[in-house]
Amino acid sequence: xxxxxxxxxxxxxxxxxxxxxxxxxxxxxxxxxxxxxxxxxxxxxxxxxxxxxxxxxxxxxxxxxxxxx
Numbered sequence: 283x284x285x286x287x288x289x290x291x292x293x294x295x296x297x298x299x300x301x302x303x304x305x306x307x308x309x310x311x312x313x314x315x316x317x318x319x320x321x322x323x324x325x326x327x328x329x330x331x332x333x334x335x336x337x338x339x340x341x342x343x344x345x346x347x348x349x350x351x
Contacts, residue, residue, distance in 0.1 A: 291335045295344075296327040303349040310334065311345040 302308055307316040308328055318329040328346070330338075338344060 291330060291338055291344075293332075293335070294327055294329055296322075296325045298325045300350050301326050303351050306349040308346055308348040310338070311347050 301321065302319065308319045309316050313334065317331075317334075320327050
């Protein structure tokens with residue numbers, strides 16, 4: 283899901299395909315620690331902390347690492 287030019291990374295990002303395995307940890311590739319996530323209305327919803335939003339603001343792409351169901 284691409285962001286428009288000038289659009290900022292928000293507090294949450296979600297997707298509806300390839301859900302994580304229950305209990306899986308979701309990480310941004312290249313970053314330490316895991317992110318909080320939940321399943322809501324059939325979508326995976328990941329919370330992006332403010333510190334990570336700022337750090338990744340200029341990164342052209344994010345890759346999430348997790349176990350798939």
